[in-house]
Amino acid sequence: MEGNIYQMGQVIGAGLAMMGAIGAGAGIGIVVSGAVQAMGRNPDFAGTIQTNMILGIAFAESIAIYCLVVALLILFVGV
């Protein structure tokens, strides 16, 4: 029972900001599922598919990272 309303707002806001990670998680799941199916169908192109998969994951993940950066800024810098 310490702290104040400002801190409460910071912590709740950081938690809400991280809700953007939901979409990125689903997106990465879709990317990897598609890539694994493609690798299963033609294993010869596994290397190329993996490269593109990592690129797709990086793009989807960067949205979650934006949310993370916003949450970290709220927590450690303050507004």
Add this chain to the structure above:
Amino acid sequence: MTASSNNRILGIKNRYLVLVLLIGWAVAYNIMPPVLVHIQLPPEELTHPVQLPILGKFAFTNTMAAMLLADLILLVLAFAFSRSARAALAAGARAISGVSGALEALMEALYGLTETNAGRWTREIFPWFATIMLVVLVNNWLELIPGVDSIGILHADEHGYPVQELAFGTTLVAGDAHHAAGGLFGLVPFVRVNSTDLNFTVALALIAVVMVQVFGIRALGVGYFKKFWNTSTLFTKPMFGVIDFGVGLLELVSEFSKILSFSFRLFGNVFAGSVLLFVIGFLVPSFAQTIFLMLEFGVGLIQAVVFGMLTMVFMSQAVVSHHGDEHADPEGAAAQH
């Protein structure tokens, strides 16, 4: 079963040493519990700021120390590689062995990856890919070295912890804040991982994106800017021309968002990783951090590869002409068949 394989469990040699270290870890934790460090976003300044003519206020920060350390590691690796490569050539060996051999294998893998994407521009694009990847990789992996983030200068801080003297000139931060005799102290580490500083990641992202434009101009000349300001079909084909023009403007916006996404991706991953390591080390001091160190090992590698590979892919896209897209409309496709 030979004697040597008898001595192994889970592939670990000298398992008693591991057991002793684990017990020592638990004992040390009970004597001297770890504290939650003060987390701050901007890097800590090691020297007093000085006023420079053009740059403005400048102070030597602990992330700059990490950059120098990483540069030193890379230079030592490079010189060791060239020396052992020359020695192998002089001795008439067909392959380099040891760390240099591993470096050579890494370079070959990266070169092959560049070749599949960049084609005849491989020789120009590969150095950027490899340099960015190695710099980011070494900077990320500095996080895993014990002493980084934990050895530094003590300074008075009201949110800090009491300290006690361990040996001459060496102090240890004690966890119990109740009997604070000599005041409270915080720690400014000498070395903090460079990727947790937005200055480094933004600088690297600017270099990458600007060099993408330079490669585009070198390959296509002034025609490169047609990608952003596309008026070639605006009057000949009214509907598709307007769409092409809008796509060009979106390309311009995406170049700027590339800088943001490059810098925030690396910064967010590594900063969140180091915060995770601090918090896990505070909550579960014994053994749990090992697992997260392994996770950070993987994250550091993947982020370095992604940063380098995205630069490489953007560069290889920039050097390819977009003239082919103009003939991709339905009439053109129908006429060819």
